[in-house]
Amino acid sequence: MNGLETVIGLEVHVQLRTVSKMFCGCAVRFGAPPNSLVCPVCLGLPGALPVANEEAVRLAVRAAHVLGCTVNATSEFVRKQYFYPDLPKGYQITQRADPLARGGAIDLPSTRGGHRVRLHGLHLEEDAGKSIHDRFEGATAVDLNRAGVPLIEIVTEPDLRSPEEARFALSRLKQLLEHYAKVSHCNMEEGSLRVDANVSVRPAGAGNLGTRVEIKNLNSFGSVQRALAFEGRRMTQRLAAGRPVEAETRLYDAAQGRTRTLRGKEEERDYRYFPEPDLPLVELSASEVEGFRRGLPASPREIEERLVRQFGFSEDRACQIAATPERAEYLDAAVGARDSRFAVIAANMIIGEVAAVLNRRGGGSEADVVESAELARLVELRLQGALSSRTAALALRLLFEQAARGGRRLDVDELVRRRQLSQVEDAGRLSEWVDRVLGGSPEEVRRYRSGDRKLLGYFMGEVMRASSGRADPEAVRRRLERALEEREG
Numbered sequence: 001m002n003g004l005e006t007v008i009g010l011e012v013h014v015q016l017r018t019v020s021k022m023f024c025g026c027a028v029r030f031g032a033p034p035n036s037l038v039c040p041v042c043l044g045l046p047g048a049l050p051v052a053n054e055e056a057v058r059l060a061v062r063a064a065h066v067l068g069c070t071v072n073a074t075s076e077f078v079r080k081q082y083f084y085p086d087l088p089k090g091y092q093i094t095q096r097a098d099p100l101a102r103g104g105a106i107d108l109p110s111t112r113g114g115h116r117v118r119l120h121g122l123h124l125e126e127d128a129g130k131s132i133h134d135r136f137e138g139a140t141a142v143d144l145n146r147a148g149v150p151l152i153e154i155v156t157e158p159d160l161r162s163p164e165e166a167r168f169a170l171s172r173l174k175q176l177l178e179h180y181a182k183v184s185h186c187n188m189e190e191g192s193l194r195v196d197a198n199v200s201v202r203p204a205g206a207g208n209l210g211t212r213v214e215i216k217n218l219n220s221f222g223s224v225q226r227a228l229a230f231e232g233r234r235m236t237q238r239l240a241a242g243r244p245v246e247a248e249t250r251l252y253d254a255a256q257g258r259t260r261t262l263r264g265k266e267e268e269r270d271y272r273y274f275p276e277p278d279l280p281l282v283e284l285s286a287s288e289v290e291g292f293r294r295g296l297p298a299s300p301r302e303i304e305e306r307l308v309r310q311f312g313f314s315e316d317r318a319c320q321i322a323a324t325p326e327r328a329e330y331l332d333a334a335v336g337a338r339d340s341r342f343a344v345i346a347a348n349m350i351i352g353e354v355a356a357v358l359n360r361r362g363g364g365s366e367a368d369v370v371e372s373a374e375l376a377r378l379v380e381l382r383l384q385g386a387l388s389s390r391t392a393a394l395a396l397r398l399l400f401e402q403a404a405r406g407g408r409r410l411d412v413d414e415l416v417r418r419r420q421l422s423q424v425e426d427a428g429r430l431s432e433w434v435d436r437v438l439g440g441s442p443e444e445v446r447r448y449r450s451g452d453r454k455l456l457g458y459f460m461g462e463v464m465r466a467s468s469g470r471a472d473p474e475a476v477r478r479r480l481e482r483a484l485e486e487r488e489g
């Protein structure tokens, strides 16, 4: 509108999936009774000494690897002083001038804009506790279980140009950290992935950024997109009306679908940063940094590009298969050396039926549903015409149910035979079903004869039902048409 463009940057906090907190031995667990996971260190009691959690450093370096950041050989913890009820020490241990890693990028899939979102960098810090405003009438409670949980903060450059892009970049970031680096549960509802967004509006192509507004309280992917869309419209309308945009922090109200002022422009707060005197520098040798790369899969972008090249997948199908590296491996195991026709059917079954079973059971791996070899056999039977997409899906569910019950598991061919899942083209059984359906629907047969040809679909449905879906639909259509003609004659 009016040649203005929206410029967006994200600031993301991600809790690392460690067993214990960043600087003490307290357990990290969501949903534990309030203030049950605390000790003198994370309560900030005098004389308590922090010790950095090596596993948190390792996970942060792995996160840096999947994001393509450069890991610094030396990084430093600093104290950021401010007062807040959920910050018992009166300061937060974080990193600033010498962070764990710099640079990096998130590559958006080509169906999602395809461009590169540069990262400013990644640093380690500790989480604060949680203020709870709705537990006690007229009072705020504080739960310090979260105080000291290891966090990484990732800040993007202002490279995003629309709310949709911001959403895609965020989902790519979550995919990389949750499924590729496996460093966090990235659960927005539980707060292990939290997002703030910076947004400004400027004449398209201008070099300088417009006045920036920060939006907080974005607790779902949908909220991020809707809040940014609302804010972009609000700022554009103000500028179009000749009114300036105020620099401020705004809160997104998901129920109202709008943002509102949380606090106005403040002077740059003085946090009186200084090096944390109780912690040594984080020093990582080049071989340690490389060693932490061990076991990381290829990037989702590489996997997607290979699937498009090797099997001619659409970008969309490739993205869905590369959602997790395990899913891509599972497809490769099922397809083996077979061709792209085979791979497309296998991919569709993985995205469709296998994913549906996993959703119903609330997660797990594809191989828990059916072995890749079993999936391959189902695809073969489909290519031979012995199974339809429907009966193949049914066979897959039956195989999974058998496995879930334990006990002996039939192999695919045995199951198809016993449950009579093969498509029936046998003329005798087809005419039996057709005769039964036509015999039982004299009124519909009369209407068909007097010209209501749409009823063919009704008869088809009835015959397919009579055959429990096993009849070959094409054979049913031919036989029905012939039988109805005969009855007409």
Ligand SMILES: [Zn+2]
Pocket (backbone or CB within 6 Å): 021, 024, 025, 026, 037, 038, 039, 040, 041, 042, 043, 148
């Ligand atoms: Zn503790």
